[in-house]
Amino acid sequence: MDTLIQIATKFAPQLLFLAFLLITFLTSSIDKIMDWNGNIAYFNDHFGNTFLKGKSNLMLGFLTLMEATAAILALIGIIQIYLHQSLEIGFWAAVISAKTLLLMLLGQRIAKDYAGAMTIAVYFGIALYGLSLLF
Numbered sequence: 393m394d395t396l397i398q399i400a401t402k403f404a405p406q407l408l409f410l411a412f413l414l415i416t417f418l419t420s421s422i423d424k425i426m427d428w429n430g431n432i433a434y435f436n437d438h439f440g441n442t443f444l445k446g447k448s449n450l451m452l453g454f455l456t457l458m459e460a461t462a463a464i465l466a467l468i469g470i471i472q473i474y475l476h477q478s479l480e481i482g483f484w485a486a487v488i489s490a491k492t493l494l495l496m497l498l499g500q501r502i503a504k505d506y507a508g509a510m511t512i513a514v515y516f517g518i519a520l521y522g523l524s525l526l527f
Contacts (some may be wrong), residue, residue, distance in 0.1 A: 396474060403473050408524035410466045410473075410482050413489050416515070418463035424456040438503050451499070458492040469526075479526045486523040493519055 400407060407454065422432050435459035462485055469482030493516045500509035 397476055399477060403477070403479075405525050406479060406482060406522075407470060407473060409487070409518075409525055410485060411468045412518070413466040413485055413522070414463050414470070416463075417459040417466065417489065417492070421456050421459035421463060422461070424452060428452070437498070438505065442502050444499075444502060455492070455495065458488065458495065462492055464491040483523070483526040486519060486526050490516065490519040490523060 394402070411452070414490075431452055432448050435452055439445055439448065465481055465485035465488055469479070469485045472478050472481045493512055497509055497512040497516065500506075500512055
């Protein structure tokens with residue numbers, strides 16, 4: 393049986409990537425929950441001139457759910473690596489993360505926030521690379 397240090401060494405890239413997802417999506421989902429009204433105001437302003445106007449509660453709720461799911465799966469994926477040396481849950485964390493980022497990218501493009509879309513594209517590139525580590 394491998395020690396925790398041996399597992400951490402053997403799976404270092406995967407563990408670091410899952411920690412990245414955990415930090416990124418956990419902090420983001422907590423912010424959305426803790427500052428719901430501020431985020432609704434941002435969404436209302438950001439999407440005010442698009443066909444998504446008036447759908448801020450639905451969009452923010454769904455995005456928060458997706459981010460929280462990605463964070464929880466990333467945490468479970470880290471635990472699964474240490475307990476079973478398996479990448480299965482981590483893989484699904486990466487898939488949900490990539491889908492979440494695609495939704496965010498779509499929103500930025502609809503809102504014509506091209507600088508914001510570029511930022512999301514960087515995260516998406518990291519997610520795709522991480523996905524390849526977990527496949």
